[in-house]
Every structure is written in structure tokens, then in C-alpha cells.
Amino acid sequence: xxxxxxxxxxxxxxxxxxxxxxxxxxxxxxxxxxxxxxxxxxxxxxxxxxxxxxxxxxxxxxxxxxxxxxxxxxxxxxxxxxxxxxxxxxxxxxxxxxxxxxxxxxxxxxxxxxxxxxxxxxxxxxxxxxxxxxxxxxxxxxxxxxxxxxxxxxxxxxxxxxxxxxxxxxxxxxxxxxxxxxxxxxxxxxxxxxxxxxxxxxxxxxxxxxxxxxxxxxxxxxxxxxxxxxxxxxxxxxxxxxxxxxxxxxxxxxxxxxxxxxxxxxxxxxxxxxxxxxxxxxxxxxxxxxxxxxxxxxxxxxxxxxxxxxxxxxxxxxxxxxxxxxxxxxxxxxxxxxxxxxxxxxxxxxxxxxx
Numbered sequence: 001x002x003x004x005x006x007x008x009x010x011x012x013x014x015x016x017x018x019x020x021x022x023x024x025x026x027x028x029x030x031x032x033x034x035x036x037x038x039x040x041x042x043x044x045x046x047x048x049x050x051x052x053x054x055x056x057x058x059x060x061x062x063x064x065x066x067x068x069x070x071x072x073x074x075x076x077x078x079x080x081x082x083x084x085x086x087x088x089x090x091x092x093x094x095x096x097x098x099x100x101x102x103x104x105x106x107x108x109x110x111x112x113x114x115x116x117x118x119x120x121x122x123x124x125x126x127x128x129x130x131x132x133x134x135x136x137x138x139x140x141x142x143x144x145x146x147x148x149x150x151x152x153x154x155x156x157x158x159x160x161x162x163x164x165x166x167x168x169x170x171x172x173x174x175x176x177x178x179x180x181x182x183x184x185x186x187x188x189x190x191x192x193x194x195x196x197x198x199x200x201x202x203x204x205x206x207x208x209x210x211x212x213x214x215x216x217x218x219x220x221x222x223x224x225x226x227x228x229x230x231x232x233x234x235x236x237x238x239x240x241x242x243x244x245x246x247x248x249x250x251x252x253x254x255x256x257x258x259x260x261x262x263x264x265x266x267x268x269x270x271x272x273x274x275x276x277x278x279x280x281x282x283x284x285x286x287x288x289x290x291x292x293x294x295x296x297x298x299x300x301x302x303x304x305x306x307x308x309x310x311x312x313x314x315x316x317x318x319x320x321x322x323x324x325x326x327x328x329x330x331x332x333x334x335x336x337x338x339x340x341x342x343x344x345x346x347x348x349x350x351x352x353x354x355x
Contacts, residue, residue, distance in 0.1 A: 012046060016049040133169035135166070135167050136167075138156065142291065143160055143293065157182065158181075161180050182211055186208070192204070200229055205228065217251050222246055226241065236255075273314065273315040273316060282304060282306070282331075289318065301343055301344050318340065
């Protein structure tokens with residue numbers, strides 16, 4: 001005989017579905033987050049059931065999209081009372097050949113009850129494969145930029161010689177840029193998306209943005225949407241609010257902020273292995289090329305490194321870069337086995353002879 005789920009499991013499933021539905025409707029406030037965490041840690045069964053409901057809601061979403069079924073409502077609803085009208089007592093066993101067992105007429109369960117039961121069963125089966133929080137680490141080697149699709153379908157464009165650490169929890173999506181440069185195309189979701197780098201926290205507001213760790217500054221550029229930048233890893237003051245087409249350079253030492261205009265094409269040019277620089281010091285330009293090439297650019301003096309340049313070159317076209325540098329009146333280059341050395345060109349002495 002088929003029996004209903006135990007009342008304790010039914011109550012846990014209902015609670016998990018209710019919390020899941022609340023988080024889909026809107027982000028939880030601080031009090032609701034505390035209440036949810038208190039419920040979550042009450043028992044391992046609470047955690048398993050919540051993870052099951054979350055995973056099943058995602059995996060069955062496409063299958064149920066065209067059907068008039070609200071999965072959250074189904075899981076949160078009270079279970080239908082057991083139908084005992086189809087239970088027939090079997091006759092006692094006798095010495096004579098047994099009489100044929102009466103046929104049991106079965107009622108077809110309504111589709112919503114089937115969907116809810118399937119969701120719970122599938123969720124329980126896969127919950128053991130799901131761990132919260134999720135922690136991931138990605139790196140891009142020298143000369144090898146890459147693109148990564150995160151579990152939430154956000155995309156990270158990771159420049160060469162760059163590393164990010166990813167941590168997804170129930171309430172947030174947290175990225176830490178450990179070195180280099182990365183762009184983020186953020187998938188819309190209730191959980192907030194933040195990027196931490198050099199003591200800064202960049203809060204996404206539905207956007208595409210870029211974060212680069214330069215020699216003395218962090219540069220944050222917004223190609224689409226907007227971001228908020230806070231100091232002290234998100235616990236400090238608001239440093240900048242940036243909209244599409246804006247970028248900010250924030251000093252590591254004192255968090256001084258300089259905001260300027262920058263086109264989306266310029267911000268994302270490196271996705272296509274182009275190096276675009278606008279009034280940038282040569283030492284930063286050299287860093288961009290050196291990420292991509294075995295032949296390195298070596299800056300021999302501070303004056304050459306501070307020279308500000310504007311250009312648009314292929315990242316692997318070192319020959320064109322050298323031609324471009326030789327065209328600068330203040331610079332001179334020499335080629336060695338595995339590098340191009342760049343130095344300041346001596347300025348001619350002023351003619352001070354009497355007339």
C-alpha cells in the first residue's frame with residue numbers, strides 16, 4: 001500500500017519551498033536572512049531539502065514553462081488527503097485453489113500532484129551532489145586569455161596572467177580578482193554580484209563591467225548598466241557610482257578617485273586581443289603587451305615609462321608596436337634576443353652661443 005510522506009518531511013519540504021519562493025520574489029532583508037539561516041541550520045534535513053528545491057526549480061523550469069503549473073506553489077501547498085476509496089481487502093488464503101484477486105481500480109493522480117512528487121524525489125536524489133557555498137578558482141596563463149561561464153550563467157572574460165576566485169552562497173555571488181584583469185557580463189539574479197579587488201568592492205547593478213589591477217591603481221570601467229564602488233572591501237565609504245561609458249581610476253594608497261569617459265569598445269577591445277590605450281603611460285601599455293607575448297617590452301627609465309600615449313594595436317603585433325614607439329620623438333628602441341628595450345631619447349642641448 002502506498003503511504004503519504006511523513007508529516008515531518010512534509011513540513012520541511014513546505015518550509016523549504018516557502019523560503020525559496022520568498023527569495024525569488026525579492027531579496028531578503030537582514031531580519032529575514034537571519035530567520036532563514038536559523039531555519040537552515042536547525043537540521044541537516046532542512047539544508048538538504050532547501051538545496052533539493054532550489055536545484056529542481058532550476059532544472060524543471062524549462063520543462064514546466066509551457067504548462068500552467070507553479071512549482072513553488074505546488075511544493076508549498078498542503079498535500080492532498082490520501083484517497084482510500086480504491087483500497088480493497090484481499091480474501092483470506094484457503095486450502096482450495098485461491099480465488100482470483102479482485103481488480104483494484106486506480107485513479108490517475110492529478111498532474112500537479114505528480115509534478116510535486118517528482119520534484120521532491122528528484123531533488124532528494126541530486127541534493128547530495130550539491131554543496132553550498134560553491135568555491136571555484138580560475139586562472140589564465142601568459143599569452144592565453146580565456147572566457148568562463150559561471151554556474152549562474154554569468155560570463156567572465158579573464159585576461160592573460162590573471163586569476164579570480166569565485167564563491168557562490170545562498171545569498172550572494174562573490175568574485176575576488178587576485179591579479180590581472182577581468183570583465184564580467186552578469187546574469188540577472190536575486191543574489192547580489194560583487195567583485196573584490198585591492199581592498200575595493202564593486203557592486204553590480206545589472207551590467208557589464210571591467211576591473212583591472214594596474215601598477216598603482218585599480219581601474220573600473222562600465223560598458224553597460226552601472227556599478228557602485230566602495231572602499232575597505234565593502235565596509236567603507238562610497239567611492240564612485242559609475243554608469244555606462246564611465247571609468248574610474250582609484251589609487252591603492254589613499255583611494256583617491258579620478259572618473260573619466262571611456263567607450264565600451266575601448267573597455268572590451270582586449271577580449272579580441274587588441275590593446276587600446278588613451279592617454280595611458282607607456283609602462284601600462286608595456287604591461288598589456290607583455291601579458292600576451294614572449295618578446296617583452298622593457299622600459300629602461302622612469303621618464304620613458306611615464307610618457308603618455310594613445311593608440312590601437314593588435315596585442316600580438318610587436319613589430320607595429322616598435323614602429324609606433326620609434327615614431328615618438330622622445331623615445332628610442334633597441335632589439336635584443338627576447339626583448340625590446342625602450343629609453344628616453346636625449347634632448348639636444350640648447351644653443352647658448354652669443355650672436
